[in-house]
Amino acid sequence: MFESILVANRGEIACRVMRTATAMGLRTITVFHHADRHAPHVALADLAVELHADVPTAAYLDVEQILAAARAHEAQCLHPGYGFLSENAAFAEAVEQAGIAFVGPQSDVIRLMGDKIHSREFAVKAGVPVAPSVTQSGSVKQFVEDAAQIGFPLLIKASAGGGGKGMSIVRNAAELPDAIRTATGEAERYFADGRVYAERYIDRPRHIEVQVVGDGKGEVRHLFERECSVQRRFQKIIEESPAPQLAPALRDEICAAAVNLAASANYRNAGTVEFILDPSGDFFFLEMNTRLQVEHPVTEMVCGVDLVEAQLRVAAGEGLPWAQADITQNGHAIECRICCEEPDNDFRPATGAAQILRLPETEGARFDGGIREGQIISAAFDSMVGKLICHGDDRNGAIDASLAALDELILLGVSNNIDYLGAILGHDAFREGVLHTGFITEHAEDLAPAEIDETDRAAILIAAALGVDDFRSLVFDTPEPYASIGGWRN
Amino acid sequence: MSGAFSFTLDGNEHAVSVSARQPELVLSVDGVEHQVSEAGALSEQCVLLTVDGRSYQVWRTWEADRMHIRIGGRSFSVGYEDAISAAQHQAGGDDVLLADMPGVVVNVQCEAGANISAGDTLMVIESMKMQINIVAPRDGSVELIHVSTNDTFDKGAELISLHAED
């Protein structure tokens, strides 16, 4: 096993990785930008190296500085977390070339899976079902014609994209040219790669993904599926495992497809194969994420494993830690992503200071956080500040535990989605497991904050007034007999 | 209303005032009276508040002139202005264009001193994958540009000041 690790990330995932690394006896090194100097991952690491950049996110994308830090402090392996450089093939390559083990797949696999078009072709070859699609190869005019062939509605995507950027749904031919232009523009801006492609858009689809871990030599284990259908703005906010109301045969079929794909690529380390599940039961390969996912803890809870530990063991050449038969699903787990945003204002990101932070003490609740009380939440980074993962004997138990934990989770000082997550979990359709990626749009009205009634309003305003020093003084510091005489006039 | 404190909730102004302190505390909200008692702190930041016989756990914290309140298991954001600022705001509008969400400046399309017409795009900002034009609200001239390209800013940040109207 390694003696030291550099975690090239920040926030909750950096903390998460270091927790396991520390438990395994590794010396932890991390990096940070000045804006994060008070962040928990800096405090948690045995050593934190400052990276310099004008824009904070650029620091965590600076390959040279990160490698220099790893070399200088003799990190034996490097964990990229998710986001930032985690799916950057060139980075993975550079890390390996520096003689440092990259805790992730081979760089060529990253490159392959990072390209929507090539990964799709690879899936077709591996016998994994893909949705009908067309890739832009020539002129926009030609692409418009090809795309229209598939039929509407269509989903237009950036070829190099992810995270919902450069994505749009087109419902008729007239909208198509504009949508392509917009997608191309955004793709260029975000990924420096303007290529886009179109695929059949499935109404009321479910997003099902399979966690896999490979040894890089063709051996692959799956850790069953996760349901990630509850999304806002194409980004997941609630994930769970197992997927509700998924027939066992279909589950097996999907997991087998994922293993097949990963094995075909000689996939090494942890990865996730994402599928779109049609209401009819058809499923199509979406993409493969060549890294640890945000939502990995639900799998950990249900399967009773530590995926980071598995990642480190694989990276250290110890091989896969489990036989497939060892892995079973036990109970149910739900993850809620805690984001600083305004759910009732189009989920716009919110900034401020996390002045009060109280973590839930409910049994079965796990909070993977990357913030501490008092921390400034700026627009510089992603709005997700933590994840609440709750386990139950069954799905209802997990929902109840999550609701209880959300109620106990207090994050005050910056707008956040805690109440909104509670509204989703409390919704009948969620309880029934009737999920699809349009869940939030479909139930937008139900999920909007309840109208504040007169009683609530009075209580809120009174609570607010009693929080104002001048008002308190007016209420409580008025001397007698003035206080008792009241508003008398003679 | 005399001596009322002004709060904003859900975009509406509300007035809270003291009606009576003894024998019970009575506060009025928009002219409607409510019996109130504070049972004291449950922890450093949490108090138990009773309004018209219903009890609530209340957590409060400030973010500039907004108070975040968690009460009865729900969180709300309430705006508060002290009496002097509130009176000043009532007296006249201001000439500063503010960011209504946090984001990054994509580009600046005006310069200090430039004459502008209502509707001119003065700046483009980006937030949450959306580019938003900051548009001149009226004819006039630019006094000061507070941010530059690639700057990040918080909600409510001053972006551009216009010369006050004569």
Added chain:
Amino acid sequence: MARIQSHIQTNSSEFRQYYAHNRKLVEEFRAKQDAARFQRPQKDLDRLAGHGKMMPRERIDKLLDPGTPFLEFSSLAANMAYDGDAPSAGCITGIGMVQGREVMLHANDSSIKGGAWYPLTVKKIVRCLDVAIENRLPVIHLCDSAGGFLPLQSELFPDKYMAGRMFRNQAMLSKMGVKQLALIFGHGTAGGAYIPALSDYSVIVRGTGAVFLGGPPLVKAATGEIVTADELGGADLHTQISGTCDYPASSEDEAIAIGREIVSQWEQPTKWSLQRDPIEAPYYDPDDLYGIIPDDIKRAFDMREVIARIVDGSRFHEYQPAYGTTLICGYANIWGFKIGILANNGVLFNDSALKGAHFIELCNQNNTPILFLQNITGYMVGREYEAKGISKDGAKMIMAQVGSHVPKFTVMCHGSFGAGNYGMCGRAYDGRMLFSWPNSQIGIMGGEQAAKTLTEVKLRQLERRGEAVDQANLDGVYDETLEAFKHQMSAYYATSEVWDDGMLDPVDTRNALGMSISASLNAPLDDKGYGIFRF
């Protein structure tokens, strides 16, 4: 302390008769007060609204802490003067609470002759500043006045207690370390300019506020310079150039908000520590007072019944209950404050006068403020009482009362005649506050008594000159005297002339006294000491 045992039968015909009578008096009082406060010619209201100005009471309500009382003084000042042209004497004065601090408010009412000062206006303002001095109360001036009412200048300008006294009092307050704030909502012209200039802090409203020694018309007449009020003495001139005012405000609301914030910077007063007990409402309903006070000034009633409806828990520790029984003396609490009470229960005899003098000394020894509840026809006359030295016994009571170092308060509950007024701390005796009930009467003697006396004098005169006695002439003297006395003895006349600090609905007495006692504790007690008692 034992509770007073009331003997009032609220279902008796006498109670109901008195109740109806006094309710009617209070309704008349309230109607007059309402008119004085709010009845204005429409053109004056329109003019103020046109300038975006609030009525002075609105300003006061916004300035005071919400849900706290305001003890207004002399709301019916000048109600029988100037043909009713100056209701409330054109100004509002009183004690209230701003940011938890007791303050004296002095507000001009520009809806009355532009807030001009009538002679009684000056008297009322001087009185309120006297109260501020005596009780060390910070003053907030709400300025909006055209200055002296020129047609009556001789009655308001030159003498010791006329307009100059206002500024003298302001300077004295400042010298004593008592703070003053001026909020300038309108014009402060001529004398009005000195009020902010003599204040420690001043806030002026841009656009409507202006301060100048001579207004635009006077300047034009004197020098030919043509200038607007704003140019001459507006907010910008005084806050940016002259330094006469401290804070500009864009609106009246802002001026009030700034004013409140200024007051919140002031140190909390240190009061002297009068014994205070938990507050207890009177056991007997103060509303009974209407049925206790007789409808005839000559009818006697037991003042213990009045005490029972003013003091905490209706509890009263009576001193010398069996001696000098026409003067009730004893201790009670009002709004928790320990107080000594002297209340008339008949004419003052030698023993009651001696008891009163002794009890006043006891209160001074114990640092207990004294409340005088007046219903007095005077000290007993006649050979027997002169022989017992009624004059020197009355003098002892006056000596003790004047020598008191504790605060004194007086309520005119019914009659206040002759030297009894003096012994019981009438207006001349520097009581901190003096209030009148609507039924009360005040005079050197009763009206009928005076008419009889003057008719008797006239008769003797005629007899001495040997002239024929014309009964019609004598009747004329009687009627004229009675009429004049009736007019001048009424509580309305007294309050019009600012002989008191205002008329009170009897049920409001407890609140008014509570605030008065509270205010009085701001001024440290003087040294003890008396003049010579004649034994």
